[in-house]
Amino acid sequence: xxxxxxxxxxxxxxxxxxxxxxxxxxxxxxxxxxxxxxxxxxxxxxxxxxxxxxxxxxxxxxxxxxxxxxxxxxxxxxxxxxxxxxxxxxxxxxxxxxxxxxxxxxxxxxxxxxxxxxxxxxxxxxxxxxxxxxxxxxxxxxxxxxxxxxxxxxxxxxxxxxxxxxxxxxxxxxxxxxxxxxxxxxxxxxxxxxxxxxxxxxxxxxxxxxxxxxxxxxxxxxxxxxxxxxxxxxxxxxxxxxxxxxxxxxxxxxxxxxxxxxxxxxxxxxxxxxxxxxxxxxxxxxxxxxxxxxxxxxxxxxxxxxxxxxxxxxxxxxxxxxxxxxxxxxxxxxxxxxxxxxxxxxxxxxxxxxxxxxxxxxxxxxxxxxxxxxxxxxxxxxxxxxxxxxxxxxxxxxxxxxxxxxxxxxxxxxxxxxxxxxxxxxxxxxxxxxxxxxxxxxxxxxxxxxxxxxxxxxxxxxxxxxxxxxxxxxxxxxxxxxxxxxxxxxxxxxxxxxxxxxxxxxxx
RNA sequence: GCCGCCUUAGCUCAGUUGGUUAGAGCGCUAGUUUGUGGAACUAGAGGUCCCUGGUUCGAUCCCAGGCGGCGGUACCA
Numbered sequence: 035x036x037x038x039x040x041x042x043x044x045x046x047x048x049x050x051x052x053x054x055x056x057x058x059x060x061x062x063x064x065x066x067x068x069x070x071x072x073x074x075x076x077x078x079x080x081x082x083x084x085x086x087x088x089x090x091x092x093x094x095x096x097x098x099x100x101x102x103x104x105x106x107x108x109x110x111x112x113x114x115x116x117x118x119x120x121x122x123x124x125x126x127x128x129x130x131x132x133x134x135x136x137x138x139x140x141x142x143x144x145x146x147x148x149x150x151x152x153x154x155x156x157x158x159x160x161x162x163x164x165x166x167x168x169x170x171x172x173x174x175x176x177x178x179x180x181x182x183x184x185x186x187x188x189x190x191x192x193x194x195x196x197x198x199x200x201x202x203x204x205x206x207x208x209x210x211x212x213x214x215x216x217x218x219x220x221x222x223x224x225x226x227x228x229x230x231x232x233x234x235x236x237x238x239x240x241x242x243x244x245x246x247x248x249x250x251x252x253x254x255x256x257x258x259x260x261x262x263x264x265x266x267x268x269x270x271x272x273x274x275x276x277x278x279x280x281x282x283x284x285x286x287x288x289x290x291x292x293x294x295x296x297x298x299x300x301x302x303x304x305x306x307x308x309x310x311x312x313x314x315x316x317x318x319x320x321x322x323x324x325x326x327x328x329x330x331x332x333x334x335x336x337x338x339x340x341x342x343x344x345x346x347x348x349x350x351x352x353x354x355x356x357x358x359x360x361x362x363x364x365x366x367x368x369x370x371x372x373x374x375x376x377x378x379x380x381x382x383x384x385x386x387x388x389x390x391x392x393x394x395x396x397x398x399x400x401x402x403x404x405x406x407x408x409x410x411x412x413x414x415x416x417x418x419x420x421x422x423x424x425x426x427x428x429x430x431x432x433x434x435x436x437x438x439x440x441x442x443x444x445x446x447x448x449x450x451x452x453x454x455x456x457x458x459x460x461x462x463x464x465x466x467x468x469x470x471x472x473x474x475x476x477x478x479x480x481x482x483x484x485x486x487x488x489x490x491x492x493x494x495x496x497x498x499x500x501x502x503x504x505x506x507x508x509x510x511x512x513x514x515x516x517x518x519x520x521x522x523x524x525x526x527x528x529x530x531x532x533x534x535x536x537x538x539x540x541x542x
Numbered sequence: 543g544c545c546g547c548c549u550u551a552g553c554u555c556a557g558u559u560g561g562u563u564a565g566a567g568c569g570c571u572a573g574u575u576u577g578u579g580g581a582a583c584u585a586g587a588g589g590u591c592c593c594u595g596g597u598u599c600g601a602u603c604c605c606a607g608g609c610g611g612c613g614g615u616a617c618c619a
Contacts, residue, residue, distance in 0.1 A: 050610080095619085106618075123619055155618065156543085241617090264545090264615050346618055430577070461577055469579040480577060494579065501580040511575070 051157030082145040084127040090117035124169035133389030141174040171398030205340035214313015238273040244344035352381030377401040423472030430480035
């Protein structure tokens with residue numbers, strides 16, 4: 035029975051691409067989310083929460099020609115063998131919700147959603163398999179005013195979060211314009227009428243354009259042609275276009291760089307899509323958006339037209355936008371870090387149609403909260419100040435705990451975070467505990483104080499300052515820096531004044 | 543997915559041409575200080591030397607495969 039079997043213990047470890055989040059970051063994140071929520075609410079969006087997982091077919095993530103879920107999503111089977119998947123964004127669940135409740139909803143339907151999403155991909159630096167997304171969407175309208183509003187929302191949110199005008203840009207393009215340009219070089223971009231070859235080429239071209247910021251004009255040009263070999267020796271197959279086609283595309287890409295205004299950008303693009311019905315329509319929409327943005331003051335400093343914005347998503351059908359941070363910061367090692375895109379979105383007119391057969395054109399914008407947070411942290415805009423810790427009532431005599439708890443209660447009633455030491459160690463350990471917890475002060479009431487009807491209040495923050503000039507331990511101990519006695523009844527009053535002294539000043 | 547680099551204490555890293563007890567700094571615990579967080583000094587705890595297999599009398603070290611991490615690239619709803 036009692037065999038000496040070696041017990042197998044599980045390793046305490048995190049799943050790949052997952053992370054724990056500590057108090058400082060949670061507090062900062064909550065503050066961010068509250069700020070974003072305020073902006074979204076002010077635009078009239080209503081909150082909506084949908085579950086973490088859905089039926090895989092509702093998310094539209096089955097592999098073609100099989101009954102297995104697509105790669106990239108975390109999936110599992112229910113008891114009845116139906117496939118379920120964790121949501122990988124907030125938009126697909128929204129589509130399901132709208133389709134399911136279409137008749138009851140006010141149209142246009144406008145909601146926001148915040149929560150974690152999961153992607154089963156290789157994690158990278160700053161890229162995890164679970165992260166927070168904050169979405170706003172307007173469903174059931176074709177009006178580009180809705181798209182323009184998304185851009186305004188994006189800009190307002192950035193500024194509400196303390197990112198100054200000029201430190202971010204919301205860049206706008208249109209899928210219709212991109213398709214118009216493709217048509218202009220003889221590639222039918224439509225799924226229904228284009229050949230398989232053309233559809234594939236379209237994807238390759240769009241991906242190439244999307245990489246402009248990283249690879250530069252040369253790299254993009256190579257990817258449009260035969261292909262490109264990167265420094266690790268890996269070869270990426272190109273789109274295989276001929277020089278004339280490439281030339282036209284490069285002109286298109288450059289249109290934003292040369293122009294001084296959004297209007298000028300649109301004008302120079304216009305010439306390139308003239309022969310395409312889709313392209314003309316795209317330009318028209320962007321111009322209308324531009325008019326709205328200009329009349330409300332969201333001009334080039336905040337929102338601008340950029341023909342190189344693509345967004346990888348297959349489902350975008352009209353205007354697309356991306357919020358980007360434009361400042362550079364240095365990491366710990368002095369290497370420049372670019373944050374790039376911290377949010378994006380666009381128009382997707384077919385997402386709900388998938389369920390109902392009825393058109394429910396929609397547009398949305400999504401912020402990558404976690405990513406934006408690390409950017410803000412690097413910018414020093416992140417409030418890493420955890421605030422004051424909890425006031426700790428030391429346990430000098432374990433028999434007096436009812437008395438200590440009564441003190442704690444009095445402090446709590448006054449709105450002060452307080453706790454009685456709950457461990458079993460001696461006073462020195464209790465002091466260390468309080469120190470580590472960031473306690474602004476501790477309350478000491480031993481035999482002597484009790485006899486005098488007093489409590490000792492030791493200001494740990496003041497004490498730490500005093501300690502810097504004290505070298506000798508004898509002096510340190512006998513001075514009892516920043517410690518004073520008050521009558522027991524004055525406890526709350528005294529602690530309140532200590533806290534007031536140390537409350538972080540409100541900045542900005 | 544592909545290419546390259548890396549993996550030794552909680553953290554940052556030494557080290558062993560393949561040989562008995564694998565080290566440092568910081569951190570941690572305790573003592574000097576019966577009721578006081580810092581500093582100083584002293585002591586202590588803490589290691590499957592990433593895993594599996596191979597070569598060898600013997601592997602933390604050499605070889606192969608793998609896990610994990612980092613960087614690049616691809617994909618990214």
